[in-house]
Amino acid sequence: MSKEEKKVNRRDFLFTASYTVGAVGVGAVIWPMIDQMNPDKAQQALATTEVDISNIQPGKSITVLWRGKPVFLKRRTQEEIAEARSVKMDDLPDPQKDEDRVKEGKDEWLVMLGVCTHLGCVPLKDKGDYNGWFCPCHGSHYDVSGRIRKGPAPTNMEIPKFEFVDSNTIKIG
């Protein structure tokens, strides 16, 4: 090939421009096809749930459904809180203080997603080696603060965004 032929000519420009416009066009069509699978507006609209907690006795817990997932609301006893706070950080695979998992001044209320962080099963309460929860699917043990202690789960059970609307009502989400 001679030198002139190697120079960028009008045809090269047309090829590059056509491919670029074509790629943008294909991308613009593919994205809606992919994004339609994300949660729709109806799903997003279910984003908050209010729960009446006036009937929960110390040491008891209830489970409510939020965004299709169970949420555990546990009213812990003073002993349970003390137990959760006596754990050494070195013993935790995912170190997190119990204080950071509850609202200040409302220490007895543990509100967390009842979803095992391994593969999404619902752990059973008052089971396992750490006085907390135990996931029957693949054997993850959580303590009384919902922190992972033993098993394949990588992290502590998640604390969702929540707030106390008044002393008897919690709003999740």
Next chain:
Amino acid sequence: MSEHEYTPKSKAGKWFNDRLPLLTLGAHLTDYPTPKNLNYWWTFGGILTFCLITQIVTGIVLAMHYVAHADLAFASVEHIMRDVNYGWLIRYIHSNGASMFFLAVYIHIFRSLFYGSYKSPREVIWIIGLMIYLLMMAAAFMGYVLPWGQMSFWGATVITNLFSAIPLVGESITTWLWGAYSVDNPTLNRFFSLHYLIPFLILGLVVLHIWALHVPGNNNPVGIDIKKPSKDTVPFHPYITIKDAFALLVFMIIFAGFVFFTPNVLGHSDNYIPANPLVTPAHIVPEWYLLPFYAILRSVPDKLGGVILMFSAIFILFVLPWLDTSKVRSAVFRPIYRQFFWILVIDVLMLGYVGAMPAEGIYLVLARVGTVYYFLHFIVVMPVVGYLEKTDPIPMSISEPVLAGGAEPSVARKVNDKV
């Protein structure tokens, strides 16, 4: 391919064939020269075609009565079982058909492993076959979700959560798969859509699988290259069709045995409880055909590690043709590899067994030993044995060992001469 150009006898046939050579294709399939020593392990290709068609036909019929909605799906399946004419029969054929499909495909795959059918020049057939197997697993998984029972729901939850192990984008991918913030109605809807799609993708791949097979022709129990057509081959029809038909009949008897006598033995009774997002069944297991992979997943005490290892267990099969260094195809002439082959079979069966057991104590130990061996087999045993093994003499042709009554020196040759 046929040696002679095919010409239709009738004028109309010739007119049509000149415009679309379907009759030429038919003649090729009929006359297709097939090794005359194919044993019954070679009948599973035909059996698998039967399984695919059975699943498509029964599935289309079930879709006429099924409702893909979280509130209605469970009841619509019960409606099929109780109200629809012969609905129980069609659903039991479809649900047991999935198990029979996997039974046949596992035999087909291990046949290939024993006789070296994945080796040159058949690598592409093997890889297309694995793609079919992957799609089968996806279809089976999504199909199992559709009745929206407890096992459906929690199986879907566990499997989709596998993707949450991916660093950074895992959670977004899982939410995207769900179309919600948990397994919910949008998930069921899309699974139904994809469950209906995948069998037709499989059908397309089956056409490619057979096309790729017809280029080099069938491997055979002796594993040697043969001239086609020759005295070592027979036409596909009627010789292979009748043998396939006989094997298919035996297979159908077993199939019917499950459908009519123990239609639920391969399922899990918890799936007759409607899905409940608040309660996970105490003992959650996948269908039997996924158990070995489930055991591998659970053998690793780390979420991401377990998921990676489980997917590796399948994807390692794609490079098998290049991991096996032996030039001899059939394990009949490979005294060392043959023993490792059977160890692998036992290993996979054991993984399947411990996959159904709780992941603790001795079962966890066995799962770990089994997982380690599974990978050792492919990564170490196959390349090393292929390199070091002294193989038995292989025959010159298919006919000679049969006619001479065995692989005698006069008709046998050393591997070195061959390749």
